[in-house]
Amino acid sequence: MAKLPRVEDPNFLVGFDHADDAAVYQLTDDLAIVQTLDFFPPMVDDPYIFGQIAAANALSDVYAMGAVPKTALNIVCFPEKMDIDILDRVLQGGSEKVMEAGAVLAGGHSIDDVDVKYGLSVTGIVDPKRIYTNVGCRPGDVLILTKPLGVGIVCSADRVGEASASAMEAAIRSMTTLNKYAAEVVRRFPVHACTDVTGFGFLGHLHEMLGSGTTAVIYSDQIPHIPEALHYAEEFLITGAAQRNRNFLENSVEIEPQVPFGIEEVLFDPQTSGGLLVSLPREAGEQVLAELEKLGLPCGIVGEVADRGGKEIIVR
Amino acid sequence: MKRTVDATGLACPLPVVETKKALREMSGGELEVIVDNIVSLQNLEKMAKQMGLAYRLETVSDAKHIIHITADESSGEAETSRKQADARRSGDAVVVLSSDRMGRGDEELGRVLMKSFVYALTEMDPLPAKVLLYNAGVKLSIKGSDTLPDLQKLEAQGVEILNCGTCLDFFQLTSELGVGSVTNMYEIVQSQMDAGVIIKP
Secondary structure (H helix, E strand, O other): OOOOOOOOOOOEEOOHOOOOOEEEEEEEEEEEEEEEEEOOEEEOOOHHHHHHHHHHHHHHHHHHHOEEEEEEEEEEEOOOOOOOOHHHHHHHHHHHHHOOOOHHHHEEEEEOOOEEEEEEEEOOOOOHHOOOOOOOOOEEEEEEEEEOOHHHHHHHHOOOOOOOHHHHHHHHHHHHOOHHHHHHHHHOOOEEEEEEEEOOHHHHHHHHHHHOOOOEOOOHHHHOOOOOHHHHHHHOOOHHHHHHHHHHHOOOOEEEEOOOOHHHHHHHOOOOOOOOEEEEEOOOOOOHHHHHHOOOOOOOEEEEEOOOOOOOEOOO | OOOEEEEOOOOOOHHHHHHHHEEEEEEEEOEEEOOOOOOHHHHHHHHHHHHOEEEEEEEEEEEEEEEEEEOOHHHHHHHHHHHHHHHHHHOOOOEEEEEOOOOOOOHHHHHHHHHHHHHHHHHHOOOOEEEEEEEHHHHHHHHOOOOOHHHHHHHOOEEEEEEEEEHHHOOOOOHHHHEEEEEEEEHHHHHHOOOOEEOOO
């Protein structure tokens, strides 16, 4: 993206500048549209579940901006020779999640390809004064994560036949859960910054949220995660993407020596359809967490934001 | 003893999986693992470091990196006794292959699936006790079949491969048999009666 020319338009509110999740375009004083797109190859065997995950993931970007999804379009790559019933199941899963989100699936586009890929382009609406951006953590904030980490590691272990049924179940439950419900909770509080945790992993997305004047301190013993992920990480069932995240963040993150290797890997682990990472004032923290816990997924206050001291992120 | 794992073209976590497997089978000596990208190398380095094994990194070119790991003497032995324990309790799973394809639907897809099913079998821990092949399933055992190497690998690891004699005759493939022994209906039934679990793809 950095190589493309930039177009200036005063109504174009969010996009190019901050590696943000979506584009936001202001239409009137109190209405803006949010536009996103995401698609990928399957990470689970069941086509119906894959469809659900891909849709939950694509919708997530809209929720991360504080917006409400309204329309969605399918993006499909599918081999002509493959059983068309499989595609039907993928689309069914996707459609159900769009419906659950309260949006309209308006159609889409499919092409013949050697591998299956699926995702959606989603458009939502938001009051321009209430957009969450993924920068703006302030000293005194706490950081809240609304889903467990480790789904990348668990799927990676599953690919080589090492994941337990219960670990996969936990990962699928997390990946198919819409961020809608968590977004509805945090919307009632003064959010300073918000993003969804996906390919760059928890620490990668946290890095984007922090400005130059702040340091985040992460509590390694408070990270919601799929329990088996720690074990699989210790068996090195880890991805190349996690290592790329680690390389990218080398100079930004300090991990204190007592932090276990497994949790370290979980913090770098790329997530599919991960949770929201929210920065908000400490006073609101406990109340938000109590509300989020009612939604039934592992979540937690995972750290705090302070004035810059030392590295940008310190894991202790 | 020196061993080499060529993990070129394998995506993470497979290079690590293959390396761990090789280390399990070694008691001492050097293991050399070849990968085609720096990230895989870094993941292997992380593994060696965490396992407390001595290692050395070598970059031959952009697309060829090697990690030389000194295998631990004790870990191999501990792993051997664990393997033996596993072998003792592996005696109950019987795999029944009654077709050269897996599932119904597209024929070509069915063949691809069967090939990867047999490959996946070789990766199971513990391994099954027996693989029974009958009807078109015997075509998986004949010379030139793309599942033959994996079935041979299973046999080499102590899995009994039993082919239905009547079926081989019917397809006129008896002389083409590439792995396992020829069996009869009595043994096919008895094996399934004695099985703790029957796996039929």
